Amino acid sequence: MTRILEKYRVAALLGVALLVVPVAASSLLGTQAAQAAAPQSFGSVLADGSFAAIVSADKPAVVTITTTLKAENASADGTSPFGGDSPFDQQFRDFFGERQMPVPDQRPSGKAEALGSGFVLTRDGYIVTNNHVIDKASTIKVTLDDGTELPAKLVGADPKSDLAVVKIEPDKPLATIDWGQSDKLRAGDPILAIGNPFGIGTTVTAGIVSARGRDLHSGPYDDFIQIDAPINHGNSGGPLVGIDGKVVGINTAIYSPNGGSVGVGFAIPSDQAQTVVAKLMKDGSIEHGFIGVQIQPVTADVADAIGLAKPAGALVARVDDGTPAAKAGIRSGDVVTALGGKAVTSPRDLSRMVADLSPGEKQGLTVWRDGADKNLTITIGANDGGGGQVLADAGGKSGEAGQRVPTIGVQLGDLTADMRQSLGLPKGENGAVVEGVNPDRPAADAGLQPGDVILSVNQKPVASAREAKTAVAEAGKAGRKAVLLLVQRQDEQTFVTVPFSVG
Incomplete structure (x- = not known):
């Protein structure tokens, strides 16, 4: 709800x-x-206060x-x-x-x-x-x-x-x-x-x-x-x-x-x-268009984390395999800023634009990736009701000792084979497992939970807890106000922005 x-x-x-x-x-x-059907003139209809x-x-x-x-x-x-x-x-x-x-x-x-x-x-x-x-x-x-x-x-x-x-x-x-x-x-x-x-x-x-x-x-x-x-x-x-x-x-x-x-x-x-x-x-x-992505809003924190000039566009949280988006080269972490030459200011814009297109149409698409615009071409697919452009909700025990990331307040561990199985993740999934969250730190306010798997930091994939910690530290040194994490929770992926602690 x-x-x-x-x-x-x-x-x-x-x-x-x-x-x-x-x-x-x-x-x-x-x-x-x-x-x-008869033509009427209502220009002065309110002159006497009546709609008759x-x-x-x-x-x-x-x-x-x-x-x-x-x-x-x-x-x-x-x-x-x-x-x-x-x-x-x-x-x-x-x-x-x-x-x-x-x-x-x-x-x-x-x-x-x-x-x-x-x-x-x-x-x-x-x-x-x-x-x-x-x-x-x-x-x-x-x-x-x-x-x-x-x-x-x-x-x-x-x-x-x-x-x-x-x-x-x-x-x-x-x-x-x-x-x-x-x-x-x-x-x-x-x-x-x-x-x-x-x-x-x-x-x-x-x-x-x-x-x-x-x-x-x-x-x-x-x-x-x-x-x-x-x-x-x-x-x-x-x-x-x-x-x-x-x-x-x-x-x-x-x-x-x-x-x-x-x-x-x-x-x-x-x-x-x-x-x-x-x-x-x-x-x-009507056959509504379909491209096969999960999207979410670009907040001010997200824009700052990825170097986007303003919080506008649709942030791609996930690209489904075999879909038009995957074939076009759209990646998780891209921000869609234009489709068919028209600006995309929000996820709702993108959903409506795609739904209005007919399957088989080819459209130019612009994404923000690695600090620059990238132009792609996408062939719109048919929406059979089982998928579409989904607006994402914003929102374990490890083998070795976890590594502390004090700047945002999470304890991370490496993703082991047993952990992948217990969390229901694909065999080839890599990332850093959230083992603990400090309730008084920004990560807790951002909604991170134990068992979440961090897949990328500021649009860069991370394969281990050490890589995640290093990426977060580098974002802090670069003067970012927040860090953008791609988080896997059960079978859902979503981007979460976590501001750095003050002081």
Whole structure:
């Protein structure tokens, strides 16, 4: 669980309301909304303080999506109906596993109904919603604003971005809603959220953009718009619109300590969603790019330790064998600073850039290595769901007497064959084993633990305790404020920066 989730519960509503039934388990609630096709001018819409012109134009394109879930896909026991691949699966379990909605209907049929929101994108019936609204549905039905009910088929869905497209066959052209430009949104701009909270009917709420670029640690596309317009279970898939009446986001998630709206909601930006939706409409699915690295942020201490001018980029903690990254020559300890000519400022940047690329594409990639930029070429691979760009968490008994490294506060020993076996490490693994950590020294504050294996110091591999001690001492003599250690703990590798003691 992330630090955010340790403080708050995130309800994966994300516009979805859960209805519990005794045999069928539970059902989702959410809605969709859209905008009229006729051109409108909302430049002076706030002159009289009313959003009525926007609502009258957009409401006809708001739809309700009803799905039928088989009993095995329902979740009376609190298990997420979104599926294990959903970016909001953990949040759903956290919330609904402890508190569930009242029972409004009894259905002993072994099935459950779920309601969600969305909006009509084209006059011939393409509709946008969240993936978790239609995930694992056996049937999908759309109810238009005028009450017309039509069967829908799934065109395509992408769990990583939590977006989906469904299609209906209307007997007349539909009212639609156009995409807006989310990249122009600023904190403080007014917005409207439209959806069907709790299944009570189409509802409009108003607020402002509270923040941009929120990261909920749910996947490579985390770049949410935070809003204070109330959204609740049932709003998932509904549109977030600006004062020009166009979609600037898709309502997706809330923070909630009690299950209700507390004015902290999240929407997928339209600029991101528009690209994904276009691919789903064309191909029905998306193949996300993959390079095969574990990455973590570049902190100020890391930048200082490796001589980087500023703390930016994505630090490569591990490169998986046989992956595109390994074939391109990327090494553990490299800092990726650019991909395809675009600057990489954070691990999230790199994850999103790679996910947006198609398998087979060749891209130039720049890494910071040994105090200089190095240009590489990488061929993007296909992400089959088993790997990707993973954001690493920052974070024994030896045969001979350990060697003290008083500057950071660890006791090191050589890595023996027996130790490799007991720690579950590969036979050829070399390094220095952490035998003890002084609780009053920097290494303890950095999270080092007995049993950790130090594989490199300041991007230089170390094969023994003596080599590790020497490398740390040299870093201190060079005037570094901290030392960068590559640490193996069980089957995970991560970089840890340890500042030198003062005095």
